[in-house]
Amino acid sequence: MSSIYFKNKTLPIVLILPQLIITLLFFIWPALRALWQSAFISDPFGLHHHFVMFRNFTELFSSSSYLYSFWITFVFSALVTFFTIVFGLLFASMVNCITRGKRIYMLLLMWPYAVAPAVAGMLLRFIFDPAIGIAPFVLRHFGIHWDFNVNPYQALMLVVLIAVWQQTSYNFLFYMAALQGIPKSLLEASAIDGANSWQRFWHIVFPLLSPTTFFLLVMNMLYSFFDTFGIIQIVTQGGPANATQTLVYKVYKDGFVGLDFGSSAAQSVILMAVIIVLTIIQFRYVEKKVHY
């Protein structure tokens, strides 16, 4: 393949300019502002500035509630990523096997993804409301006292449940597409060689799906880091006792509720660093194990 290049140097620049401007204006510039802001303790109206260098950062790392947020975020995103991949793959493989009513199943399984996070949160909050919900009523018959306003584990479970319910559709969709791309001949050949259905799945299908799994790993992690804000805001507001306060939710709480822009900026800088590091690790090490 011969490489194509522009003789004129201005044209390519003009062509990428819109994207460049948007990136600079909406990504690079705010990131730099956050970096700058993180070195100050300042008031929201911008009338008082107190330069503190790295103290916003050191205060965060000496604060137990911030470290707890780190831990919660880790647990939360690990759970969400794991369960969405497992359920996505499970449903996709099952739907791929059936012959009748495939479309109906696909439609139903993809449906939750179309529900806005706020609506999903509201729905399940009502279902699981300790006073008026139906789920606690049913759980009582099994001897389970359900009250996510008080019980930190139940609160985390509920938020994970809603996130998984929503994000499984996304995983299902990608696995479905990937499964259809697996050559039938390979499966037939292995069947003739005597591999049972589990062996066929584990030794042929699963490795061939690894690019999709890798992609979903990254996407699910990003989802659980950033896109679950709406669910948390609606269902638990980070409570009880910070049991569902992820890093992103804490940035919001300190920045927009507490109007402590210095600390909030420092937190978003840390978050940025975490995401950069995680992405590098994933592309460096995990990707090596992926067969394309």
Added chain:
Amino acid sequence: MLKSLLATRRFILACVLCAFSQLAFAQNASIKIQFWNALGGQLAVILNKMIKQFNQTHPQYQIVNDFKGDYNSLLTSLVAAYRAGQPPAIAQVYEIGTSLMLLERPAIVPVQQLMQANGFNVTPKIFLPAIGAYYSSHGKLMSLPFNSSSPVLYYNKDEFKKAGLTDKDVPKTWPQMQAVGKRLLKAGIQCAYTTAWPAWIQLEEFSAWHNIPYATQDNGLSGFNVKALYDNKYVIRQVATLNKWQHSGIFQYGGRGDNPQALFTSGHCAMETQSSGSRGSLMSIVKFHMGVAEIPYWPDIKGAPQNTIIGGASLWVMQSKSKAVYKGVAEFFNFLLKPATQLEWQKATGYLPLTMAGYQYALKRNFYKKNPGSIVAVNELNNKSPTAYSRGIRLGNFPQIRDINDTALEAVFSGQSTAKQALSKAVKQANKYLKRYKEMADAGS
């Protein structure tokens, strides 16, 4: 062809511009005054009525009711608008934002100064003592108290009856709460008591009601160099008692803010401590007979009950508006302070009267006699003349500190730590925020 098209377009554009300027001209006849507020639902209906009344009697002004969501979002929007150079004339800020607004002195116009410049004599003295003092600095009124409330105890009369209890049995003290709670549980009621706004009612109001210091510097009213003091034995006992009751079913924790409301309105819990400002909406929601009583106290704490302090919000006037706008704002504030307007406001909402004149006016018209629940919060507020620790609590970074306290209470109610551990940790965290705030206040621009 193209030329004529362009000409037509230009003509249309000219017409549109012309129409717009006409429109602007027509509206110039009355001066628009943006009023940012956080009053939704039923409160918005009443507010609209009041604004309409003002606009009709003062046709040269037009107050624009601009609902900005809850108090948090309003303050965030205000910050953004101020930074963009487009603040509204009037902004409603919740009481825990008062310290911040005082720090942002260059951004605001003190209400007393504004009123006096426009010929209205408004000083902190015309208000109920606890209200006037809270929104003043160095004896000058800084913002206009608007919706002020105090917590009261709401109870379900039907469920009391079911347990063989009458209005006389409504618990006046916390020990009585336990006895009454047990009887209610025996009668098959699932939960005796819950509380809205846990940190506000169980820590802040609790401290004032028992005349216990909440923070140094007169609870923060006298300066910025403040330390939190609410990890004392009385507050610890209160939280520990609630936790004990939670296990026996007398108390149920229902979340933060207004979230516990559903526990009471659905009839699940027989009693709820909640802001007096919710009386209007509660009356329209609940299907049972509802009573209102004073919040309980501990009889063994000396001097209790002292007096409650106010929650709610006040109206701040922002800088950089024209003289005409400020005149309109002053007229509007004067209208809000009229005893008749205040009576309307009290009737519909359950908020407190603001001025002494407003209180007398309502008294004379037998409002409190006709509406027995409405006097409770006023009585609590005026129970005794306020001390240094019952005039109010004004802290820097107050929204964070309240969040820390709610978190501490949840840590207790979820069994993660004892009341003592949780509160001393909360005080330590709060002190960090208070120190940060002091540094910022000292820094200047």
